[in-house]
Amino acid sequence: xFFEDFxxxxxxxxxxxxxxxxxxxxxxxxxxARNRAADICAEQTVEFPVHLLPSGVIRExxxxxxxxxxxxxxxxWLATISYADEIAAGEFTQFLNIIxxxxxxxxxxxxxxxxxxxxxxxxxxxxxxxxxxxxxxxYIPKRPPLFTALKPMGLSAQNLAHLAEQFAEGxxxxxxxxxxxxxxxxxxxxxxxxxxxxxxxxxxxxxxxxTIYVPNIxxxxxxxFDRAVRAKELGAGGLMVTPGxxxxxxxxxxxxxxLGLPIIAHPAFIGSYAINPQGIxxxxxxxxxxxxxxxxxxxxxxxxxxxxxxxxxxxxxVTASREKxxxxxxxxxxxxxxxxxxNIRGMVQNYGNDMLVLIGSGLFSHSENLIENCRTFLEEIxxxxxxxx
Amino acid sequence: xFFEDFxxxxxxxxxxxxxxxxxxxxxxxxxxARNRAADICAEQTVEFPVHLLPSGVIRExxxxxxxxxxxxxxxxWLATISYADEIAAGEFTQFLNIIxxxxxxxxxxxxxxxxxxxxxxxxxxxxxxxxxxxxxxxYIPKRPPLFTALKPMGLSAQNLAHLAEQFAEGxxxxxxxxxxxxxxxxxxxxxxxxxxxxxxxxxxxxxxxxTIYVPNIxxxxxxxFDRAVRAKELGAGGLMVTPGxxxxxxxxxxxxxxLGLPIIAHPAFIGSYAINPQGIxxxxxxxxxxxxxxxxxxxxxxxxxxxxxxxxxxxxxVTASREKxxxxxxxxxxxxxxxxxxNIRGMVQNYGNDMLVLIGSGLFSHSENLIENCRTFLEEIxxxxxxxx
Numbered sequence: 001x002f003f004e005d006f007x008x009x010x011x012x013x014x015x016x017x018x019x020x021x022x023x024x025x026x027x028x029x030x031x032x033a034r035n036r037a038a039d040i041c042a043e044q045t046v047e048f049p050v051h052l053l054p055s056g057v058i059r060e061x062x063x064x065x066x067x068x069x070x071x072x073x074x075x076x077w078l079a080t081i082s083y084a085d086e087i088a089a090g091e092f093t094q095f096l097n098i099i100x101x102x103x104x105x106x107x108x109x110x111x112x113x114x115x116x117x118x119x120x121x122x123x124x125x126x127x128x129x130x131x132x133x134x135x136x137x138x139y140i141p142k143r144p145p146l147f148t149a150l151k152p153m154g155l156s157a158q159n160l161a162h163l164a165e166q167f168a169e170g171x172x173x174x175x176x177x178x179x180x181x182x183x184x185x186x187x188x189x190x191x192x193x194x195x196x197x198x199x200x201x202x203x204x205x206x207x208x209x210x211t212i213y214v215p216n217i218x219x220x221x222x223x224x225f226d227r228a229v230r231a232k233e234l235g236a237g238g239l240m241v242t243p244g245x246x247x248x249x250x251x252x253x254x255x256x257x258x259l260g261l262p263i264i265a266h267p268a269f270i271g272s273y274a275i276n277p278q279g280i281x282x283x284x285x286x287x288x289x290x291x292x293x294x295x296x297x298x299x300x301x302x303x304x305x306x307x308x309x310x311x312x313x314x315x316x317x318v319t320a321s322r323e324k325x326x327x328x329x330x331x332x333x334x335x336x337x338x339x340x341x342x343n344i345r346g347m348v349q350n351y352g353n354d355m356l357v358l359i360g361s362g363l364f365s366h367s368e369n370l371i372e373n374c375r376t377f378l379e380e381i382x383x384x385x386x387x388x389x
Numbered sequence: 390x391f392f393e394d395f396x397x398x399x400x401x402x403x404x405x406x407x408x409x410x411x412x413x414x415x416x417x418x419x420x421x422a423r424n425r426a427a428d429i430c431a432e433q434t435v436e437f438p439v440h441l442l443p444s445g446v447i448r449e450x451x452x453x454x455x456x457x458x459x460x461x462x463x464x465x466w467l468a469t470i471s472y473a474d475e476i477a478a479g480e481f482t483q484f485l486n487i488i489x490x491x492x493x494x495x496x497x498x499x500x501x502x503x504x505x506x507x508x509x510x511x512x513x514x515x516x517x518x519x520x521x522x523x524x525x526x527x528y529i530p531k532r533p534p535l536f537t538a539l540k541p542m543g544l545s546a547q548n549l550a551h552l553a554e555q556f557a558e559g560x561x562x563x564x565x566x567x568x569x570x571x572x573x574x575x576x577x578x579x580x581x582x583x584x585x586x587x588x589x590x591x592x593x594x595x596x597x598x599x600t601i602y603v604p605n606i607x608x609x610x611x612x613x614f615d616r617a618v619r620a621k622e623l624g625a626g627g628l629m630v631t632p633g634x635x636x637x638x639x640x641x642x643x644x645x646x647x648l649g650l651p652i653i654a655h656p657a658f659i660g661s662y663a664i665n666p667q668g669i670x671x672x673x674x675x676x677x678x679x680x681x682x683x684x685x686x687x688x689x690x691x692x693x694x695x696x697x698x699x700x701x702x703x704x705x706x707v708t709a710s711r712e713k714x715x716x717x718x719x720x721x722x723x724x725x726x727x728x729x730x731x732n733i734r735g736m737v738q739n740y741g742n743d744m745l746v747l748i749g750s751g752l753f754s755h756s757e758n759l760i761e762n763c764r765t766f767l768e769e770i771x772x773x774x775x776x777x778x
Binding site for chain 1: 391392394395396399400403432433434435436437438441442446447451475476478479480481482483485486487489490491492493494495496538540541542543544545547548551552567568569571572573574575607608609610611631633634635636637638639641642656657658659660661662663664665666667668669690695696697698726749750753754757759
């Protein structure tokens with residue numbers, strides 16, 4: 001008896017009874033999958049042999065609980081496991097830890113759904129703008145906004161601002177930094193943001209449009225929040241963040257700070273979770289988690305481009321971006337990664353109007369006139385929308 | 390011509406010529422692997438079709454460069470790709486992005502080595518204590534220190550402090566929080582750290598030993614650095630961090646702050662990179678990256694326990710923890726995850742003395758006398774060491 005001083009009634013009184021659920025896809029035969037589900041319940045909580053725990057409340061309420069176990073197909077099973085809200089401690093970091101901390105190092109487990117309790121959802125501030133907020137900012141009420149990236153790396157801040165000017169002139173709605181632009185000596189953060197924001201503002205004044213410039217603020221954590229504030233001062237219309245690099249919780253905290261700018265999340269560095277057999281499904285990783293963390297738009301690698309996601313994966317991400325999730329607003333899915341003019345119609349047909357169409361180098365490879373290319377892509381979007389009305 | 394205003398001489402003058410290297414393992418036939426290597430060079434830098442780039446410096450020095458390409462075995466190839474230091478911008482976040490940002494979403498790529506330039510190594514403060522520093526703190530000059538975790542979740546701060554007292558009494562050298570203990574209502578951070586640090590200090594005063602208590606400070610990013618400082622004030626002898634939850638850069642920044650406490654890194658949430666065919670090798674993930682980020686000790690799931698790593702994987706992690714890496718000190722590998730008394734001899738034979746032997750529930754399952762169990766494990770460590778002398 002190791003825990004004579006443990007007071008079960010005290011613990012019992014500290015638990016609200018609220019629980020959140022995670023659905024795991026488990027591979028193997030039924031017995032192996034059932035064992036694995038039971039293992040997850042302990043591994044993600046007490047990390048302790050259940051038979052050595054004091055009987056009662058720790059075994060029954062701190063250890064995860066298998067709520068449902070069902071066959072998915074010939075070789076996989078779905079286990080719904082619930083956890084007491086209190087073990088997540090109101091922290092997004094610890095919430096992630098319970099969902100997939102230690103078991104990220106175990107085979108044949110994939111997180112396929114997260115169902116937070118109402119209380120956990122209320123504890124996360126979530127997206128501040130979502131689809132409706134971004135549409136209002138860029139003043140595009142119906143069609144998919146057209147979205148592009150300033151590139152390639154190696155250009156100066158002045159060169160990038162010149163590109164931004166042409167994109168704005170061509171009618172692009174949202175112009176972001178390429179996600180690899182941070183604070184390189186050839187295009188330093190402060191100068192780049194200042195010049196690009198100015199360039200876009202100048203064109204907006206002339207055209208009456210509301211194009212926004214969205215700098216990449218992904219950076220060392222001690223600079224990150226300052227870059228966000230500085231970007232706003234310099235005229236940014238949104239902020240791009242790669243949570244895989246700066247941390248999931250940095251994204252959450254940024255959204256919570258309410259700087260008054262929408263946040264666009266980039267998927268770099270986290271792909272391994274989603275494209276391997278073991279990990280976190282595309283839907284949860286690029287959809288649910290980005291939204292819970294507070295992204296207003298989530299960039300994902302569309303099928304048929306440079307990345308290996310399937311059409312089904314992509315549809316699932318889009319669903320997760322827009323389905324009911326407590327009172328959190330729907331967010332923009334942004335299919336991307338080698339999209340060209342010929343892909344636009346299919347994207348609109350597949351995903352509907354509530355997405356950002358992110359075209360990177362496709363705008364350059366279409367013809368040698370960048371401004372005309374932007375207009376051609378915009379027309380294609382408009383025509384694709386009206387043909388699906 | 391999209392980039393008439395680009396000034397190649399200006400960019401050329403901004404590049405030092407220093408480059409860092411990454412070795413990728415690529416699967417498939419030779420032609421496919423060579424194509425993939427070329428693709429990585431562009432995907433991780435310019436994200437732009439190379440033929441549309443201005444000729445000259447961007448193509449030659451900003452785009453990654455294949456330095457070596459060789460067969461590893463029947464179905465895999467090793468490509469060494471170098472990148473200009475300047476594109477990492479002196480930022481650990483951007484360094485990670487270049488190594489594996491977008492290609493984390495592409496199949497058949499595994500990062501198997503990182504070779505930073507001397508300049509990048511110097512820009513990272515790295516581990517402050519390492520093996521020698523931790524040995525000095527706990528006053529264990531030769532044998533592997535014995536390391537354990539306070540658990541299970543659900544105990545009160547008082548209960549955990551009582552366990553800490555018994556562990557210290559039994560002679561454990563390093564006592565950490567279980568990595569799931571954050572700030573739960575049943576064992577709040579402040580109370581837990583205060584009580585556990587006091588308990589260990591009290592025993593140390595009596596025994597003359599130098600056992601340290603290492604709380605888990607993994608937490609929301611806006612609380613993280615404050616928790617580190619507070620833990621020190623309350624008497625912590627080290628800090629545990631899970632970079633997968635709070636961010637790689639939070640670990641780096643913590644090490645840079647020089648709080649005067651060693652940092653122990655926990656592998657939760659990042660396993661998917663290492664146990665899938667695509668991702669980052671165990672060696673790089675749990676060894677090189679943890680060390681570059683500044684961890685003084687790295688916990689990893691040892692083979693033969695609850696986790697699926699192979700003996701070879703584990704040896705590689707140990708090698709990466711201790712091999713030459715600029716002037717960075719060697720750090721303690723901490724094999725863990727279901728280790729029991731019977732595993733100790735093999736661990737010492739495999740890894741030598743310069744490791745932390747992390748025993749969790751094994752200390753409980755051995756017999757019902759916790760203090761005696763600690764002594765038994767310590768004796769086994771001492772005997773295993775002398776038998777390998």
